Amino acid sequence: MTHNTNQKIEVFNQIIIWYHKHIIHFMIFFIITGLPILSNKFSFLAYIFGIPVSLFAGANTSAEILSIGIQVARIFHRVTALFFLLTTIPFVIVMLKDISSWQIWPEKWGIKPFFNGFSDLYKTYIKFEHPEIGKYNMGQKLFAWFIIFSMIVMTITGLMLTFRDSYTLEALQWAKSLHGTFFILIIFFLIIHMYIGTHPINRCGLKAIFRTGEADLEHIKEKHPKWYKKIVKS
Numbered sequence: 001m002t003h004n005t006n007q008k009i010e011v012f013n014q015i016i017i018w019y020h021k022h023i024i025h026f027m028i029f030f031i032i033t034g035l036p037i038l039s040n041k042f043s044f045l046a047y048i049f050g051i052p053v054s055l056f057a058g059a060n061t062s063a064e065i066l067s068i069g070i071q072v073a074r075i076f077h078r079v080t081a082l083f084f085l086l087t088t089i090p091f092v093i094v095m096l097k098d099i100s101s102w103q104i105w106p107e108k109w110g111i112k113p114f115f116n117g118f119s120d121l122y123k124t125y126i127k128f129e130h131p132e133i134g135k136y137n138m139g140q141k142l143f144a145w146f147i148i149f150s151m152i153v154m155t156i157t158g159l160m161l162t163f164r165d166s167y168t169l170e171a172l173q174w175a176k177s178l179h180g181t182f183f184i185l186i187i188f189f190l191i192i193h194m195y196i197g198t199h200p201i202n203r204c205g206l207k208a209i210f211r212t213g214e215a216d217l218e219h220i221k222e223k224h225p226k227w228y229k230k231i232v233k234s
Contacts (some may be wrong), residue, residue, distance in 0.1 A: 007217040009133075009231060011208040019091045020209055026084045031187060033077035036070055038180050046070045081158055088151070101134040104144045107226070114138075118156075128201065134226040145194060150182045 013022075033049075035042035043066055050059070050069025059065050095102075106113065117138030120131040131137075136144070157179040160167050167175070197206060204219050221228040 008212075008214040010213060011205070011215045012213045014213065015091060015094055017213050019087065022087055026080055026087070027186075027190065029076065029080040030084075030183075033080065034183055036073050037077060038183060043070075046073055049073050049076065052128045069106060078158075078162060081155075083161075085155070103227070106141070107134055116193050125196065125199075125201070130223050130225070132225050133223075134230070135224055139196075143189060146189060147186070150186050153178055154186075155181050167203055214215040 036046035046069030049072035157175040
């Protein structure tokens with residue numbers, strides 16, 4: 001079949017675009033409310049919540065305002081988590097029906113393909129070449145799986161910390177440790193994701209995930225040759 005290189009190809013469907021946009025909102029709230037709970041080094045964020053509430057609570061001292069701020073941050077954190085779950089559950093249900101077509105699976109298994117994947121990352125982001133990759137390179141695939149695994153861990157440990165009366169002190173300590181560790185890891189990798197995602201080399205993908213959901217077939221042919229071959233064969 002002959003394909004017009006100016007043809008538009010769907011890169012992301014509407015539910016992925018919708019979810020991606022809202023996940024950004026959730027992450028902002030998670031970070032703002034989670035950091036002051038995690039460490040007193042970020043207590044200044046607690047004052048954002050504590051100062052306005054203290055006007056009604058009659059708190060006067062800095063310690064009282066801080067205490068109120070952390071309590072309010074914890075409430076907002078849990079409310080955000082609830083809305084995150086209400087958004088994520090239907091998204092996962094819809095996505096699971098097409099799990100076989102997810103392109104975050106390894107195209108080949110083994111040590112050699114694994115190291116070749118890192119070589120492709122070097123070629124893409126350092127040498128600005130276009131190696132033989134599919135829709136996603138290894139870095140994007142690893143990030144996707146990291147986010148999936150992290151969200152599962154954060155959800156389980158978050159529920160444990162919310163319903164703490166149902167668990168032993170030791171279990172809660174593990175849950176708190178894991179929750180905090182993955183929280184920091186998510187922030188770290190999100191910063192990298194935002195930098196790479198907004199890099200000029202990914203401008204087409206950035207436009208697709210936030211606006212059109214599409215990319216030119218010519219772009220796919222140039223930068224995602226393995227994916228292009230799958231498209232023209234279909």
